[in-house]
Amino acid sequence: MEGPVAAADREALSHALVEHGDRLYALALRVSRDPDLAGDAVQEAFATALQRIADFRGESSLGTWLHRIVYNKAIDLLRHRGRLSPLPDEESGAAPADDRLAQVPAWSRPPDQILYGEETRRALDEALVHLTPQQRAVFTLREMEGLATDEVASMLELEPGAVRVHLHRARLRLRSLLGEHFKGGMVAS
């Protein structure tokens, strides 16, 4: 730390910890799949925020800014620990691969019979492992947290169109991966 942080800035970050803490941790955890790394990423993000908050110009909200720092910290820590291995078709712009994913058999369990129980939670959790960290971040913020595409784009420093592409691929891949879980008239465990 270069010097004391202004009381108002410390207060703002303390408030942000209360308001956004769980969501920041959830983002880091879902991106990294590692509770220890997620905790380190959020802690390091707040350390960075303390160093830089004097330069924070409020072009985005404090919450959006913190999400961006946490995401970058999680990716950096994954990279430093040698655990950032892209999936084979990552970022390849492979529309034919998307098309093949879209053509997998439909879930045969009717949507109104799909309940969010422990089995389903585990299946979704395991399926998320097969997404890229960036797809997991987009999917987490857009689909699980229900944030708007523009907000997710700002948090992850992506164009809104890129957010939609990642979201589309994540959805198709998860639908394919969860097909086994939702086949037949009962939940396959």
Place this chain on the structure above:
Amino acid sequence: MKCTDLYRRLTDHAEGLLDKGDCAAIDKHLRECSPCGELRRDLEALARLCRESSRPRMPEGVRRRIETLLRESA
């Protein structure tokens, strides 16, 4: 409209980004093509599952470490 055209526009459609003509073409295709209708049905079910999922909470130990960090920055 071909199925492959629909796959690539389904997310834009769900986000209300397409004009009226494109929306009508997609809706017509979804009504008439069973596999594409099932695709949309599954994606809607997936979205619902995600909305119902609970968010992991920040462990107390991590929260305390950050509170200490903030306190010591004074």
